Every structure is written in structure tokens, then in C-alpha cells.
Amino acid sequence: MPLTASVAIFNAPLESFQLDTFRISGLQPQEILVRNEYVTLCRSDLLTYLGKRTEKTPTLLGHEIVGRIAAMAEDAPQSDLLGQKLKVGDRVTWAIFASDPKSPMAQAGLPQKADDLFKYGHEAITPESHLHGGLSEYIILRKHTPIIKLDESIPLPVVTIINCAVATVAGALRLAEDLTGKNVLISGTGMLGIIACAMAKAKGAANVIALDINPQRLELTRQFGADYTLILPTEPQHLSAVAAEQLGQLPIHTMIDFSGAPDAIENGLELLAIGGTAIWIGSTYPQRNVQINAEKVVRKILTIKGLHNYNGQDLISAVDFIQKHHTVYPFERLVHSGFTLDQVDAAFQYAIENNPFRVGITL
Numbered sequence: 394m395p396l397t398a399s400v401a402i403f404n405a406p407l408e409s410f411q412l413d414t415f416r417i418s419g420l421q422p423q424e425i426l427v428r429n430e431y432v433t434l435c436r437s438d439l440l441t442y443l444g445k446r447t448e449k450t451p452t453l454l455g456h457e458i459v460g461r462i463a464a465m466a467e468d469a470p471q472s473d474l475l476g477q478k479l480k481v482g483d484r485v486t487w488a489i490f491a492s493d494p495k496s497p498m499a500q501a502g503l504p505q506k507a508d509d510l511f512k513y514g515h516e517a518i519t520p521e522s523h524l525h526g527g528l529s530e531y532i533i534l535r536k537h538t539p540i541i542k543l544d545e546s547i548p549l550p551v552v553t554i555i556n557c558a559v560a561t562v563a564g565a566l567r568l569a570e571d572l573t574g575k576n577v578l579i580s581g582t583g584m585l586g587i588i589a590c591a592m593a594k595a596k597g598a599a600n601v602i603a604l605d606i607n608p609q610r611l612e613l614t615r616q617f618g619a620d621y622t623l624i625l626p627t628e629p630q631h632l633s634a635v636a637a638e639q640l641g642q643l644p645i646h647t648m649i650d651f652s653g654a655p656d657a658i659e660n661g662l663e664l665l666a667i668g669g670t671a672i673w674i675g676s677t678y679p680q681r682n683v684q685i686n687a688e689k690v691v692r693k694i695l696t697i698k699g700l701h702n703y704n705g706q707d708l709i710s711a712v713d714f715i716q717k718h719h720t721v722y723p724f725e726r727l728v729h730s731g732f733t734l735d736q737v738d739a740a741f742q743y744a745i746e747n748n749p750f751r752v753g754i755t756l
């Protein structure tokens with residue numbers, strides 16, 4: 394077993410990361426030590442760095458990670474979520490969370506809200522627990538972490554986005570239920586929105602309509618399955634009219650919001666056809682309240698659902714989707730590679746200044 398791990402510690406917003414070395418003291422029952430290979434900076438990592446969301450500190454950020462099993466406690470799980478045998482050397486992805494599968498929340502399909510929830514890339518460094526983020530050479534996967542062994546032929550940046558972006562989108566599409574023949578509006582075409590275009594198409598959507606304020610991103614959605622694109626006009630209250638003009642009589646059966654922008658959410662509700670479903674994912678930071686006309690919701694028989702993070706089933710769907718579609722859609726284009734752990738400050742600066750879908754760090 395390795396004895397030390399290089400890490401980049403986050404102490405406070407906008408401060409340089411502290412490059413350090415942690416001792417790997419040994420594994421607790423059921424734990425698995427993973428040699429992290431690659432991490433992508435998720436939007437929430439950037440918001441934490443900028444001080445727009447609060448995290449326990451000091452911490453190791455990074456939760457969109459992939460790595461290889463380096464050591465396993467004697468009683469560690471011998472197989473993954475799919476029943477595939479696990480051994481040292483296997484490349485694996487894992488859920489952002491660890492929680493007791495017997496807890497009432499986990500039993501209700503919401504393990505990401507269980508009382509004993511532990512979230513990788515979101516926990517404080519303590520003497521007892523310190524290797525739990527992606528900006529580190531090693532991570533310790535604690536007991537009750539859903540793990541899946543990966544196909545080695547898929548490029549690293551593509552498998553890395555599975556355990557936050559792709560799995561969260563898989564959760565959104567689980568809530569959307571059967572999309573066969575439906576017209577789906579994807580609002581906000583950052584990393585999650587663009588993956589959602591491809592996944593909705595793969596789930597049989599008749600038409601995928603992408604909505605954003607950024608014309609370059611919208612253009613790219615066409616390579617990920619979008620049939621129509623809608624640029625949000627400067628005055629969002631005109632969106633319905635613009636949509637009607639561009640989409641004609643195309644009824645919107647499902648709208649999934651990844652933007653978190655109240656204007657987009659309100660307009661999405663306006664655009665929904667009778668019996669439509671709105672799924673809200675992007676609202677994970679403080680915003681003004683959304684205005685809803687309850688009579689419209691009632692008369693149009695609309696359904697509104699929210700989702701935060703994802704469950705083990707969504708992780709399985711995410712891995713399955715990437716394995717089947719990684720050659721169909723150019724996912725690798727979404728990740729700007731080229732940084733190493735000692736260049737972490739430059740990686741964050743690049744992400745903030747250039748706003749690519751993801752910045753990747755080789756570990």
C-alpha cells in the first residue's frame with residue numbers, strides 16, 4: 394500500500410490551493426483505496442472557489458473523479474453495483490455519496506439525503522478523515538459507496554464526467570419517465586444540459602429543443618442530438634412568443650431546467666403543453682423566488698418535480714449511457730485537458746476566465 398498522497402487543499406475562497414502531502418495511515422473496515430487518475434472541475438467546485446457557495450474547510454474539492462483501485466480492506470466489497478468482481482488495478486467510478494442503504498431515505502430511493510450522508514469533495518479534512526476529494530493523488534472510498542467497474546477503452550476525460558454530470562442527468566431523465574415520441578425542452582446547455590440533449594434523444598424523444606443565452610453552446614447542442622435551438626432573448630418575457638414563432642405548433646411535453654435561472658424556469662412552465670412535466674435540477678444556488686400561476690398549473694394539469702444529486706440506479710444508467718454512446722457523441726470535446734495537480738490554481742483560473750464545459754486535471 395502507498396504511504397503518502399499529494400493533495401491540493403482548499404482553505405478559503407480565491408486563495409491559492411495549499412499543495413501538501415498526506416500520510417495514508419491504513420484502511421478502515423470495508424474501505425477501498427483508489428489512485429485517482431483524473432478529475433474534472435464541476436460548476437459547484439468553481440462556485441465554492443469563488444465564495445458563491447460555502448463548504449466546510451479545509452477541504453479537498455473535486456467529486457467528478459475516476460481512478461484505479463490501489464488497495465482493498467480485507468472485508469471490502471468484492472463486487473460492484475452490477476455484480477462485476479472488483480480487484481486491485483480496476484478502473485472504477487463511484488457515487489458522489491456514501492450512505493447506509495438500509496436507512497429510511499435510501500430505502501425510499503433517496504440515499505443522497507440519508508442521515509449518515511457522506512459526500513466526496515464536500516467534507517472537511519479532519520485527523521480521522523482526510524482523503525475524500527478529487528484534488529488528491531488518492532481517495533479512500535468508505536463503506537456504503539456505490540462503485541462501478543469501467544470499460545478501459547473509454548477515454549479518461551469521458552469516464553470522469555460520469556459521477557456528477559452524467560449521473561445527475563440520468564436522475565433527471567428517470568423523473569421524466571418514458572420520453573418515447575415526446576418533445577423535450579432542455580433549458581440551460583452547460584455540461585448537464587448538453588448531456589441531457591443526447592440522453593433524451595437516446596431515450597426516444599421525438600424532438601429535443603435546447604434553450605440558452607449562449608449561441609455557441611446552442612450550436613454545439615446540435616452535435617449532441619438537439620433538433621431545435623432557442624436563444625433566450627434579452628427580455629425573457631418574450632420567450633413564449635419567440636418559441637411559438639420558431640417551434641410552430643410543436644407541443645412541449647417535458648421541460649428540464651439545468652440553468653437555475655428563474656426567468657428560464659417561468660418561461661419553461663409557460664411553454665409546457667397540457668399534461669406536461671417540468672423537472673428542475675439547476676437551482677442549487679440562491680436566486681429570487683419563481684413566480685407560478687397556480688391556476689395555470691391546475692388547468693394545464695402540469696407536474697413539477699425537483700432533483701438534487703442522484704441515486705445508485707442513476708449511476709448505473711449513467712455508466713450504461715456512456716458505454717453505449719461515447720463514440721456517438723463527442724463528449725471529449727467538452728473537457729479542456731492539460732493541467733496537473735501542481736497547476737491547480739491555473740486550472741481554476743482557466744475555468745473561471747474561459748468558462749469551458751469542464752476543465753480536466755490529470756492526477
Ligand SMILES: [Zn+2]
Pocket residue numbers: 435436437456457557558
Ligand atoms: Zn458536481
